[in-house]
Amino acid sequence: MIMSIESWSLFIISASLLSLSPGPDLIFILSKSLAHGRKIGLTAAAGVCTGAFVHVLAAALGLSAILATSATAFMLVKYVGAAYLIYLGIKALFAKESALAFKDKTNKKTSASSVFRQGMLIDILNPKVAIFFMAFLPQFITAQSGYVIEQTIFLGFLVILIGFAIEAVYVFSAAPLATYLKKHSRFALWLDRAFGGLLVGLGARLATASRT
Template sequence: MSDPAFWLVFFSAALALNLSPGPDLLFILSRTLSGGRRIGIASACGVCSGALVHVAAAALGISAILATSALAFAVVKYVGAAYLLYLGIQALRSAGAGAALDLRAAPRVSAWRAYRQGILVDILNPKAAIFFMAFLPQFIRPDQGAVAVQLLFLGALVVLVAIIVECAMVLLAARASSALRGNLRLNQWLNRFLGSVLIGLGIRLGFAERA
């Protein structure tokens, strides 16, 4: 395969995968709708930072443990599901408490906290680790050097595509929701939406299988 054709296939696949409405994208968009552009971008950066951890793990072969060990997969899966459920419940509680508070005085998630949450949401998703183990080796070329180095390079490119796609989605979602967040009642509903999405993602992850 010539280099232009190789990269066309690779970037087309990476773009298609990042445009699909997976858990990471749903988390980022729900954070954007409830917190705005800054929180959405911070969440996207956090998710992509977590993805880089999975890329490094794939290059080192650690992700293979999650793919072959039912116990390791279950532990990471249930910890991740519990964390998503915790975030969802916190968002629902925030929406319920907001009825008696002035919107300007209501506590908001900081960009740094949203970034940290994004990292944990991605790291604690074992299917993300298995995805990189399944996707990246398809593009390894034996004549191009060490496999681990190629995995790191290709994985970083996938994450680069992800951050571009996710930030574009954040900007679109932020423009659509900026007017809504100025309304207290609508802001409460956005928090309820965020909580419901996180709880749904937690339940989905809890029932996820390795296959």
Template sequence: MDDLTYWLVFFSAALALNLAPGPDLLFILSRTLAHGTRVGLASAAGVCSGAVVHVLAAALGLSALLASSALAFSVVKYLGAAYLVYLGVQTLRSAGSSFTPKAAQDAPRSAWRAYREGVLVDILNPKVAIFFMAFLPQFVRPEHGQPTLQLIGLGLLVIVVAMLVEGSFVLLAGRATRFFREQPKAALWLDRLLGGVLLALAGRLALSER
């Protein structure tokens, strides 16, 4: 496989995987719709920061532990599910208040909190670790030496693609927040919907298998 074909296949796969709606993207969109573009971008940055941890774990072989140990996988999985339940309940309890002017004024603090939440949501999803462990080695080229460095480099490129994709979704979703600030009833139902989505993601993660 020549270099051009190699990179076309790699970036096409990375783009397709990042465009597929998964827990990370749904979490980011829920934060964006509830709190605006700034918080959405902070959530995306947090998710990508968590992904860096998984990339390093995959490169160092730590992700193999999650793939081979049912106990380790279950512990991380249930911690992640519990955290998503917590976020879902918090969203349901907000009852549309996240769209009030006061919530907009609290954006700097909310952005930092959203970043931390994004980091935890990604780190506590063992399937992300296994994804990187399964996906990245397919593109390692032995003739280029240093497989560990190649894994880290490839993983960071996947994260760059994720940042571009997620950032684009955030900018599009952010435009909808003005409408919800002007429509209290719609905001109430959206918070209920987003809370339900987070709870559904928690259930999906809790029921997932290695």
């Protein structure tokens, strides 16, 4: 695909700023990194990116237009996503001990798959992500060159790749704190509750979001 240097620069800067901005996916990744270390943090990021790719495919096939034009469809996905974020937040708020207290190695594999699914659902159930890809990607597509679906998927994949790279930096920056938190369980518990409060707040914000 043919794009000018200016267009590529704008695309990369915009995709990077999107990934740097705080949101439910970043809060989720940071909380899992602090609680379980780098491996689970990267698993959370992979789940979030997988969910984002579902939206890219939907945008490429035109399915995201339904969320942008149908108030009913948008509200349905919005409220399900908001409820899921609030559920995760309340779960963290009322936990009796920090996630750092779970040290059973036999649960590592199950925990990783659960974290991956949670990350994927957080992104899939956020209609704002669907509308972002539908509004953002077409600005960089060269229609006259054809292969619109392929271009959409390629650009969407690049956005996700940039996002994963930035999220990995967050993961590797946050993970060393886990050693400190394991030695200060009370502080870790309150940190879990702070993340839970943020998730509840983000869920409430999503529930009141409009399509514009």
